[in-house]
Amino acid sequence: MIAITGLQKYYGAFHALKNINLEVAKGERIVICGPSGSGKSTMIRCVNRIEEFEAGSIVVDGISLGESLKNVNAVRAEVGMVFQQFNLFPHLTVLQNCMLAPIRVRKVSSKDAEAIAMTYLERVRIPDQANKYPAQLSGGQQQRVAIARALCMTPKVMLFDEPTSALDPEMVKEVLDTMVSLAQEGMTMLCVTHEMGFARSVADHVIFMDGGEIIEKAKPEEFFSAP
Numbered sequence: 001m002i003a004i005t006g007l008q009k010y011y012g013a014f015h016a017l018k019n020i021n022l023e024v025a026k027g028e029r030i031v032i033c034g035p036s037g038s039g040k041s042t043m044i045r046c047v048n049r050i051e052e053f054e055a056g057s058i059v060v061d062g063i064s065l066g067e068s069l070k071n072v073n074a075v076r077a078e079v080g081m082v083f084q085q086f087n088l089f090p091h092l093t094v095l096q097n098c099m100l101a102p103i104r105v106r107k108v109s110s111k112d113a114e115a116i117a118m119t120y121l122e123r124v125r126i127p128d129q130a131n132k133y134p135a136q137l138s139g140g141q142q143q144r145v146a147i148a149r150a151l152c153m154t155p156k157v158m159l160f161d162e163p164t165s166a167l168d169p170e171m172v173k174e175v176l177d178t179m180v181s182l183a184q185e186g187m188t189m190l191c192v193t194h195e196m197g198f199a200r201s202v203a204d205h206v207i208f209m210d211g212g213e214i215i216e217k218a219k220p221e222e223f224f225s226a227p
C-alpha cells in the first residue's frame with residue numbers, strides 16, 4: 001500500500017531524513033516511536049506530501065508522489081491525516097468541518113456530504129455534537145471529529161501524528177479506542193505515538209527512529225522484550 005524508498009529530506013542544511021526505506025502492506029498497522037526531533041513527524045508528513053522531499057520515492061497504492069501535482073492530489077484523496085492539534089476549522093460546526101472535503105474535493109452535493117458526515121460522526125460516536133462548534137467540545141471529542149473528518153474521504157491509509165499527546169489524560173482512552181476499532185476494521189495505519197499500550201495491542205510492527213533514520217523495525221512482542 002505504501003512503499004518508501006531511499007527517502008531523503010533536508011530542512012536547509014539540516015538532514016532530517018536519511019535514506020528511509022519502508023514498506024507498509026494493505027491492512028498493516030505500524031507504530032513509529034523514537035525521541036523528539038528524530039524525524040517521525042517529518043516522515044509521515046512526506047507520505048501525503050505536506051512536506052516536500054529531496055530524494056527517493058514514495059508510492060501510495062500504485063501512485064508515485066514524486067511525479068506530478070496531479071499525483072499528489074490523488075494520493076491526498078486516499079490518505080487521511082490526524083494531527084496532535086486537531087486542526088478543525090473553528091468557525092465551522094462539527095458537521096460543516098466534516099462536509100467540507102467531500103464537497104470541495106469529491107464534488108458531492110451538500111445533501112450527500114451531510115449524509116457522509118453523519119455516517120462517520122456516528123462511527124466515532126458523537127453524532128449528537130454535529131451542530132456544535134469545535135470550541136464547545138472536549139479535546140477528546142474534537143480529536144474524534146478530526147478522525148471522522150478524515151474518514152469522510154474514505155481514505156485507504158490513515159496517518160496519525162501524536163493524536164493523543166495534546167489531550168488531558170482522561171480523554172486519551174476514547175481516542176485510542178476509536179483508533180483500535182479502525183485497526184480492527186483493517187485500516188492501513190501509520191501512527192506516531194508514545195502510547196506503548198496501543199503499540200502492543202494493535203501494531204503489526206513497531207519502528208524506532210533516531211537522528212532521521214529507522215534504527216529498528218520489529219514485531220511488538222520482539223520490540224518490547226529484552227534482548
Ligand code: ADP
Nearest residue numbers: 011014016034035036037038039040041042043
Ligand atoms: P519528531 O516528529 O520525531 O519529533 P520532526 O520530524 O518533527 O521530529 O523533526 C525532525 C527534525 O527536523 C527536528 O530536529 C526538527 O527541529 C526539524 N524540523 C522539523 N520541521 C522543521 C522545519 N519546518 N524547518 C526546520 N527544521 C524542522
Ligand code: ADP
Nearest residue numbers: 011014036037038039040041042084161162165
Ligand atoms: P512535532 O514533533 O509534533 O512535529 P514540532 O514542535 O517538532 O512538533 O513541530 C511543530 C511545527 O514546527 C511543525 O510544522 C514543524 O515543521 C515546525 N518546526 C519544527 N522544528 C522546526 C525548526 N527547527 N525550524 C522551523 N520549524 C520547525
